[in-house]
Amino acid sequence: MPKIDASNAAALTTGETRIKGAHKRTHSRIQDINRQKILDAATKVFADYGYHGATLDQVGDAANMSKPNLLYYYSSKEELYATVLERILDIWLLPLKDLDVTKSPEHEIGAYIDEKLEHSRLYPEASRVWSNEMTAGAPKIKPILETYLKDLCKKRARTIRTWAREGKVADISPYHLLFMIWAVTQHYADFAAQIESMLGKSLDDKRFFNEAKKNVKNILMHGFLGRTDGKS
Amino acid sequence: MPKIDASNAAALTTGETRIKGAHKRTHSRIQDINRQKILDAATKVFADYGYHGATLDQVGDAANMSKPNLLYYYSSKEELYATVLERILDIWLLPLKDLDVTKSPEHEIGAYIDEKLEHSRLYPEASRVWSNEMTAGAPKIKPILETYLKDLCKKRARTIRTWAREGKVADISPYHLLFMIWAVTQHYADFAAQIESMLGKSLDDKRFFNEAKKNVKNILMHGFLGRTDGKS
Amino acid sequence: MPKIDASNAAALTTGETRIKGAHKRTHSRIQDINRQKILDAATKVFADYGYHGATLDQVGDAANMSKPNLLYYYSSKEELYATVLERILDIWLLPLKDLDVTKSPEHEIGAYIDEKLEHSRLYPEASRVWSNEMTAGAPKIKPILETYLKDLCKKRARTIRTWAREGKVADISPYHLLFMIWAVTQHYADFAAQIESMLGKSLDDKRFFNEAKKNVKNILMHGFLGRTDGKS
Amino acid sequence: MPKIDASNAAALTTGETRIKGAHKRTHSRIQDINRQKILDAATKVFADYGYHGATLDQVGDAANMSKPNLLYYYSSKEELYATVLERILDIWLLPLKDLDVTKSPEHEIGAYIDEKLEHSRLYPEASRVWSNEMTAGAPKIKPILETYLKDLCKKRARTIRTWAREGKVADISPYHLLFMIWAVTQHYADFAAQIESMLGKSLDDKRFFNEAKKNVKNILMHGFLGRTDGKS
DNA sequence: TATGAATGAGACTTCATTCAT
DNA sequence: TATGAATGAAGTCTCATTCAT
Numbered sequence: 023m024p025k026i027d028a029s030n031a032a033a034l035t036t037g038e039t040r041i042k043g044a045h046k047r048t049h050s051r052i053q054d055i056n057r058q059k060i061l062d063a064a065t066k067v068f069a070d071y072g073y074h075g076a077t078l079d080q081v082g083d084a085a086n087m088s089k090p091n092l093l094y095y096y097s098s099k100e101e102l103y104a105t106v107l108e109r110i111l112d113i114w115l116l117p118l119k120d121l122d123v124t125k126s127p128e129h130e131i132g133a134y135i136d137e138k139l140e141h142s143r144l145y146p147e148a149s150r151v152w153s154n155e156m157t158a159g160a161p162k163i164k165p166i167l168e169t170y171l172k173d174l175c176k177k178r179a180r181t182i183r184t185w186a187r188e189g190k191v192a193d194i195s196p197y198h199l200l201f202m203i204w205a206v207t208q209h210y211a212d213f214a215a216q217i218e219s220m221l222g223k224s225l226d227d228k229r230f231f232n233e234a235k236k237n238v239k240n241i242l243m244h245g246f247l248g249r250t251d252g253k254s
Numbered sequence: 255m256p257k258i259d260a261s262n263a264a265a266l267t268t269g270e271t272r273i274k275g276a277h278k279r280t281h282s283r284i285q286d287i288n289r290q291k292i293l294d295a296a297t298k299v300f301a302d303y304g305y306h307g308a309t310l311d312q313v314g315d316a317a318n319m320s321k322p323n324l325l326y327y328y329s330s331k332e333e334l335y336a337t338v339l340e341r342i343l344d345i346w347l348l349p350l351k352d353l354d355v356t357k358s359p360e361h362e363i364g365a366y367i368d369e370k371l372e373h374s375r376l377y378p379e380a381s382r383v384w385s386n387e388m389t390a391g392a393p394k395i396k397p398i399l400e401t402y403l404k405d406l407c408k409k410r411a412r413t414i415r416t417w418a419r420e421g422k423v424a425d426i427s428p429y430h431l432l433f434m435i436w437a438v439t440q441h442y443a444d445f446a447a448q449i450e451s452m453l454g455k456s457l458d459d460k461r462f463f464n465e466a467k468k469n470v471k472n473i474l475m476h477g478f479l480g481r482t483d484g485k486s
Numbered sequence: 487m488p489k490i491d492a493s494n495a496a497a498l499t500t501g502e503t504r505i506k507g508a509h510k511r512t513h514s515r516i517q518d519i520n521r522q523k524i525l526d527a528a529t530k531v532f533a534d535y536g537y538h539g540a541t542l543d544q545v546g547d548a549a550n551m552s553k554p555n556l557l558y559y560y561s562s563k564e565e566l567y568a569t570v571l572e573r574i575l576d577i578w579l580l581p582l583k584d585l586d587v588t589k590s591p592e593h594e595i596g597a598y599i600d601e602k603l604e605h606s607r608l609y610p611e612a613s614r615v616w617s618n619e620m621t622a623g624a625p626k627i628k629p630i631l632e633t634y635l636k637d638l639c640k641k642r643a644r645t646i647r648t649w650a651r652e653g654k655v656a657d658i659s660p661y662h663l664l665f666m667i668w669a670v671t672q673h674y675a676d677f678a679a680q681i682e683s684m685l686g687k688s689l690d691d692k693r694f695f696n697e698a699k700k701n702v703k704n705i706l707m708h709g710f711l712g713r714t715d716g717k718s
Numbered sequence: 719m720p721k722i723d724a725s726n727a728a729a730l731t732t733g734e735t736r737i738k739g740a741h742k743r744t745h746s747r748i749q750d751i752n753r754q755k756i757l758d759a760a761t762k763v764f765a766d767y768g769y770h771g772a773t774l775d776q777v778g779d780a781a782n783m784s785k786p787n788l789l790y791y792y793s794s795k796e797e798l799y800a801t802v803l804e805r806i807l808d809i810w811l812l813p814l815k816d817l818d819v820t821k822s823p824e825h826e827i828g829a830y831i832d833e834k835l836e837h838s839r840l841y842p843e844a845s846r847v848w849s850n851e852m853t854a855g856a857p858k859i860k861p862i863l864e865t866y867l868k869d870l871c872k873k874r875a876r877t878i879r880t881w882a883r884e885g886k887v888a889d890i891s892p893y894h895l896l897f898m899i900w901a902v903t904q905h906y907a908d909f910a911a912q913i914e915s916m917l918g919k920s921l922d923d924k925r926f927f928n929e930a931k932k933n934v935k936n937i938l939m940h941g942f943l944g945r946t947d948g949k950s
Numbered sequence: 951t952a953t954g955a956a957t958g959a960g961a962c963t964t965c966a967t968t969c970a971t
Numbered sequence: 972t973a974t975g976a977a978t979g980a981a982g983t984c985t986c987a988t989t990c991a992t
Contacts, residue, residue, distance in 0.1 A: 075390075077985085241478060245476035288976090330963080517972090656936075662929070704890055786984085
């Protein structure tokens with residue numbers, strides 16, 4: 023099973039592939055289009071059925087493409103999944119990449135929460151694929167988690183700790199704060215079925231997410247800042 | 255696909271089966287033992303590989319039992335899964351069943367968070383099976399969610415709203431509070447792989463969970479109570 | 487596959503078993519009763535589903551008996567089937583055993599047709615099991631066919647030929663006459679589904695069989711006797 | 719279990735499929751060839767072992783084809799069987815479709831018997847598959863029997879009755895005449911094992927069938943025409 | 951680039967049979 | 972005599988993958 027190529031996780035910024043066996047990007051126009059179509063389709067299917075439950079036929083159908091043709095672009099189910107995960111990782115990491123220690127924690131953390139929630143709203147399938155991978159013990163992506171993501175988090179934690187030293191935030195564990203933010207923001211994508219069942223309505227609309235955002239930020243920021251009101 | 259029998263979800267308290275096709279409980283000694291062995295094994299395997307990825311061979315191995323014998327107790331993979339889900343639902347619901355409006359919200363919600371975290375610590379596999387089911391859109395358990403669980407939550411939300419009217423808690427949406435509690439507490443089981451990768455240590459030990467508990471409660475209670483300190 | 491023990495087909499008249507592996511009869515009261523129950527049940531089930539389609543569970547259910555207990559009486563499915571076939575053979579052969587050359591062919595053949603049709607009416611399942619066995623190429627019963635039944639038919643054919651020499655019947659092949667009688671009389675049991683579909687009514691009642699009898703005898707006897715009317 | 723689509727049994731003449739789930743005919747060369755190979759092989763195997771006794775492995779072997787490839791053409795054993803039955807039905811019905819009331823009954827019925835016997839000689843496996851289906855109670859083909867075949871027979875019966883009114887044939891039940899013809903002609907295919915055992919020779923050769931034909935026609939025509947000699 | 955045809959591995963499930971009581 | 976529990980063999984069917992065009 024091709025796992026993450028931990029050795030050069032930094033390749034992220036260069037756009038190179040970080041998961042072994044992921045197809046190199048070539049530059050024919052139609053190829054790029056088809057690759058995108060396939061990845062989009064695969065993300066949906068993997069989200070709905072999990073790695074094992076998804077079939078290449080389903081992906082092919084969703085991508086309007088024959089199964090052999092699909093395998094022309096990604097030479098195995100495994101590789102396709104790896105590429106999907108990789109793309110999701112990019113989305114996942116993006117907002118985490120720039121916490122500015124010189125700005126106010128309210129703003130920075132608030133913006134981060136906003137972005138994560140926005141991602142959950144816009145790419146719920148991606149979040150669910152990620153969730154599945156984590157729940158299964160991250161069999162594929164663990165190497166990246168343990169290197170690149172770990173380092174990134176360490177830096178962010180340092181930023182938060184700096185804010186704490188400066189008295190700008192409450193004295194809480196930066197890691198657990200991050201975990202809570204992730205948990206809460208992704209929950210709205212991953213557990214959509216549960217939430218929709220509770221509320222009796224679909225999560226599709228923006229208004230719901232705005233309400234969620236308000237509440238989530240309100241609670242998290244209170245706790246985070248150690249103050250009553252995230253705005254004051 | 256046997257789905258939840260929503261019609262008599264109230265059967266919960268009586269211990270009756272709520273998922274169609276779930277095997278009736280008979281009372282032979284060896285049967286009870288074997289059923290437990292199988293359910294335990296199946297929970298582990300479903301947690302690690304998901305419904306589709308799990309094979310009856312794996313479950314059989316984990317339960318030290320031949321595959322046909324396993325099917326002697328649960329007549330299909332599907333029924334086995336349904337029974338596993340049902341048992342998890344019981345665990346899941348247990349702590350939610352008694353929020354006492356006459357007691358203080360700190361105590362009640364605090365205890366709820368404690369219990370949920372304790373469940374995540376003790377039964378992480380159960381949580382992960384649940385997570386998988388939700389992520390996949392709750393294909394099996396949705397009927398229960400939409401009836402029994404929904405009603406239960408409505409009652410709890412009412413309790414929280416009562417506290418709010420009495421000025422005991424901040425003015426936040428009771429539902430989103432519940433969602434956040436769920437998200438956060440289960441995260442420590444469902445995303446254990448991610449957390450462990452970040453922290454570089456295993457979540458098995460009690461100390462880690464105590465630290466998580468402290469932080470989670472601190473943040474949530476701040477936000478929830480609208481005050482700086484969950485204890486004051 | 488236990489086949490017919492051709493060596494001592496004559497054992498028929500002694501009531502001994504002629505199919506290898508068929509259980510010896512012992513003489514406990516309850517045993518005899520259970521054996522009959524099982525054979526009756528098995529005949530029905532084999533008739534409806536064929537040898538391969540029938541399951542011991544079905545036979546057990548039909549005989550109100552657990553599967554292992556059933557196997558206590560007949561130690562394998564094969565043996566059970568062999569015993570069923572053997573019992574059917576007795577029924578099958580019975581009317582053929584006494585064509586009296588000194589009596590009139592009308593009477594003798596007429597009586598034979600009557601008896602065969604009566605058998606079809608009373609024991610259609612037996613006929614269908616037999617039909618299945620023949621259609622499949624008589625894998626089990628062929629040895630008996632080729633010895634005992636063949637000899638028996640040879641004798642009957644001789645009788646018919648004697649009648650022909652005496653000018654009592656038309657000059658037709660005795661064998662083909664026998665084949666036709668078998669074909670026609672058994673057809674009402676074996677192809678009941680087809681006949682019932684054509685006529686839109688069930689064959690259960692005696693009246694239908696009487697009508698069939700009249701027509702069948704009318705046609706066969708005409709042809710057989712070379713005369714217009716089976717009664718003259 | 720896909721059953722016959724009784725609603726449009728008339729589709730017969732158009733060559734459309736009449737059994738639900740039977741594969742649509744596409745028109746690739748290799749597909750047609752393979753479908754024929756499979757149907758031929760399946761007919762043989764179903765004839766020898768019955769629906770339940772036949773295995774896809776056997777069919778695959780007989781068709782020189784891997785089992786999964788076989789399922790590429792017919793997506794289940796059931797569908798394959800349905801298609802086999804459908805094809806047999808066509809053969810079965812063919813000679814029944816044109817009894818000409820304006821011609822002599824000797825000629826028409828005689829020709830019908832000839833054709834049926836010829837079918838038994840040429841396609842004995844088809845006849846045996848049909849026999850098995852009937853013996854089992856026609857679980858699959860009953861809907862067609864009860865509609866299309868029933869109507870067809872009604873018309874033929876009317877023709878025969880017309881002949882009777884015109885004094886051209888004896889006063890016998892047209893239905894029972896048809897049943898007898900079917901019974902007798904198919905017997906030579908379905909009970910070949912029994913007949914061969916009696917005669918000690920194989921039915922393969924044409925001479926035997928000619929003898930059978932002579933006798934069968936002799937007897938049936940005598941009875942049918944109410945005269946001594948089918949030719950006068 | 952695209953796809954119809956083909957297949958080996960492996961999944962779930964059934965079932966005759968055995969074991970133990 | 973009777974039956975709950977257990978299993979190996981085998982059957983149907985799925986699916987990732989390859990072949991050939």
